[in-house]
Amino acid sequence: MTAPASQPTSFSRVPGIAFIFKKALISALVALVLFSLMIGIRTEAGPTGQLIFWTRFGDLASMVAIVFGGSIVVELLRQWWGPVETVRIVPPSAQNAMAIGRRAIAPVLLIFTFLVPVIFYDQRYILDLGILVLTYVMLGWGLNVVVGLAGLLDLGYVAFYAVGAYSYALLSTTFGLSFWVCLPLAGILAAFWGVLLGFPVLRLRGDYLAIVTLAFGEIIRLVIINWQSLTGGPNGISGIPRPSFFGIPLTPGDDGLAARLGIEFSPTHRIVFLFYLILALALLTNWVTIRLRHLPIGRAWEALREDEVACRALGINTTTTKLTAFATGAMFGGFAGAFFATRQGFISPESFTFQESALILAIVVLGGMGSQLGVALAALAMIGGFELFRGFDQYRMLVFGVAMVLLMIWRPRGLIGHRAPTVFLERNQAISSELTSEGRG
Amino acid sequence: MSDQHILSVDHLTMRFGGVVAVNDLSFTAERRKITALIGPNGAGKTTVFNCITGFYKPTSGSMRLTHDDGRNIQLERLNDFRISKLAKVARTFQNIRLFPGMTALENLMVAQHNALMRASGLTFLGLIGAPSWRAAEKDAIAQATQWLDRIGLLARADDAAGNLPYGDQRRLEIARAMCTEPALLCLDEPAAGLNARESAALSELLLSIRAEQGTSILLIEHDMSVVMEISDHIVVMDYGVKIAEGAPKDISDDPRVIAAYLGADEDEAIAVMESGT
Known part of the structure; x- marks a missing residue:
């Protein structure tokens, strides 16, 4: 309670390098098991109908390495981004700019669409x-x-x-x-x-x-x-x-x-x-x-x-x-x-x-x-x-x-997940996608 | 005689396979009065509600609704939405069923669907923006605003219903039911989960609905302070049958009711009562 807010209070929750490597290793292992047959061995029917196969361990190794590296990158990104529920504070000026951008996008798109045949007249x-x-x-x-x-x-x-x-x-x-x-x-x-x-x-x-x-x-x-x-x-x-x-x-x-x-x-x-x-x-x-x-x-x-x-x-x-x-x-x-x-x-x-x-x-x-x-x-x-x-x-x-x-x-609920109310008294505020339901038919 | 009863339930029985949820239940609800249906958990109260509001088809028995103009409607012959549309019976649910992704105001607008559909000329007049439709929509918003004011939610009219506190959601659901302009309002445990102050406010709201709108109210409730304070008439159920009926004072003294609630024998209950008071 008394801890200063700026201090990363959840210090113990931030996983260390060992954790990241462990996670990446597990991912790489799963990839190895999966890809050993899918990529590691290639089979084909030979000229006389028999089964011939050859190995592609080089490809397999590079694939596993990609998974290992990718897993580390994803984990680092996740730490940088913070937990899912984190509320990010956006400066008001940026917020305003975003709001204007959001409002302008529909008219701009519409005008652009009207002009497409004019601009691209020669491009069938x-x-x-x-x-x-x-x-x-x-x-x-x-x-x-x-x-x-x-x-x-x-x-x-x-x-x-x-x-x-x-x-x-x-x-x-x-x-x-x-x-x-x-x-x-x-x-x-x-x-x-x-x-x-x-x-x-x-x-x-x-x-x-x-x-x-x-x-x-x-x-x-x-x-x-x-x-x-x-x-x-x-x-x-x-x-x-x-x-x-x-x-x-x-x-x-x-x-x-x-x-x-x-x-x-x-x-x-x-x-x-x-x-x-x-x-x-x-x-x-x-x-x-x-x-x-x-x-x-x-x-x-x-x-x-x-x-x-x-x-x-x-x-x-x-x-x-x-x-x-x-x-x-x-x-x-x-x-x-x-x-x-x-x-x-x-x-x-x-x-x-x-x-x-x-x-x-x-x-x-x-x-x-x-x-x-x-x-x-x-x-x-x-x-x-x-x-x-x-x-x-x-x-x-x-x-x-x-x-x-x-x-x-x-964006788990689509590009524009929130819902605009159909009628309002004073404030026309969007409704968060967490409250609306997808419907059960 | 029958004119003063808005609802008379006659020999209502509801069976689910081998389970008899409601067994030969008869009671009446008087016009412009608050009738409470009480009983221990699993007594079959909500089943009675579901029969009255058309969510279940009763196995046997009849339910007659008499409107102010003397029109009789047999509820068991109508199904689901027609009960609300034609018989003017509105209900709320034990576990609140608002439209969480719509604003409080929108919830009350949806409740006026049938009237607005007529005003919008089955959508066609509304599509071209006819003046008659605009006027009707304005009236509907005014009606909704008035209800929001009455339940003290005017300031939160444009908030999503799912974002409102629990007590506000309960009151909003009652307001939504009232926006269908019902003759009979059926409330399934409206005070569940409310604190003492919210319960008192709820009692006040229900009394004002009875006084101002003249709506008859049928109420399922466990909160005895609410039931005893506002009910004009109480029906007690246990194991699907009616065990007592009468004014609040009589019911609170009835040994059979106390026995049902304490799960004890009648004799024991009488002993408890005598030692207690």
Whole structure:
């Protein structure tokens, strides 16, 4: 009690060099046991079919040495950083700067996104990447309604993406409907499938819900593969009409937009148009979600994530509340699907595998469940970052995995874990992620 | 005669497999009165609550709720959320069930869900920001603010409910239940874990709810100081059956009640009572 605060009172708790070395040795030993077979010995089938093997003790030794050294570094870093609960005192000026930075990041990102086609007009690759990132931002925002707000773990979100894409593809190729007619139809159809899936599934909770939604995602894909007469099976649907500028085609012909405006035709026009189209769709998703959060339905979603029993005691119909969350999320997935179809001009079941669902879910979880800005940043990091690591060739996945693990250690509740209240009297203060729950479905 | 009873429970039985948690229980709760349900641990009080509030479907028996306008509702025919929505029965929980990640104010806004859903035109009017919706939202915030003021939490309106002290959480849960504008308020051990001063404040709050809102209250409580002070009528349960019923004074003198609480024979209890007082 009387010890001066500046003195490291927990002197005995700070582990010495012996402790660090012991820990590093144990790690190295575990690594040795693990890698002795994985790396130390290499086996292959010989030319006549017999098993040949050779040893790679050099690689093994360097691997174990890396683990030994890494363990020491990690331990030193941990000591420097202090225990997990340590409250670090940040000077007020730095705090202010950080607060301003945090507030400015969303508008700056938005303005930058608007300017991307202007800045990178000549770089087709960047524009395509931007469209891809924005598609995932939109999908992440759509899934965020289901997972982040309502707390329903949905592993089959890609099903609604597929429904939207196939709705547009089939409606436009069979009936010749235009993109702007099909877009709402695709959303409505996806929402309809969301409700249809929701009815039997929403009695389930947590892990069980996750497994059934996972199955639903696969069922949709398998149906698309096998219903050859309608969907073309594994061959997919090609020749999907490109979007028009509200009826004016973006083609080099006389009736095209370029000819009407009297400018020279360039294929980039369509890319730029697609970029702004997906940006508008994503911003629509964002706007609707933010509005919904401040309406009773959105508050009911979040209350459902916090405590379903209490919701029922307050007279909230939990079934319809969950269904609306599912339908809203599915509708945005459907919009994104229609956009995907019109951008690619060709779709096949291969675009709608479980890996897509997992990727979208990872974006939502990494971003911080329920946070719109977090999801956008996570989509940028996941999709853009993945492209950035292209230079690492075969180690791309490895680097990516390490980055994700580090992020989860550093920010266990996602990039932006705290929650902003939907209504306040005087102080609009963020709620720490330790208090909010992830939901149990 | 039946008009003065807001709730009449008739031959209620609840079986879980071979265990009879509530056995042929009948009692009534009077309108604008505080009725307490007491008994030792495991007597089946919370099971009765769960039946009344629709979390359990009773094995047999009936529960009739009579509203001010004479409308009768059979509670056993409604399930979970409809009891709160249609029958206007609100409840709190033995282990507090607030929405910890939402602010105190938000908790009270969620409680007004059904009224606000109607005002927001099932979300569509709210989405376009119709003036009628804005007015309704303002009223809802005013209503919530008024309750926060009454439970003394106005200064902490924007704090997360999970960050509030235990006693404040208890009162917030009662305020949240009251925001659904119930006819019958069911409180499951509201004084559990409160100190003497907080218990006194709770008694005052419940009495003011009865006086100002005219809400009938059904109360499970172990804290006898609270029960004896505010109850108009007490029902005592043990092993799933009613063993006594009456005014607080009669109950505190009833040898069967004392026997149930002390776990002793009736004769012994009478002896204890006589030597004690």
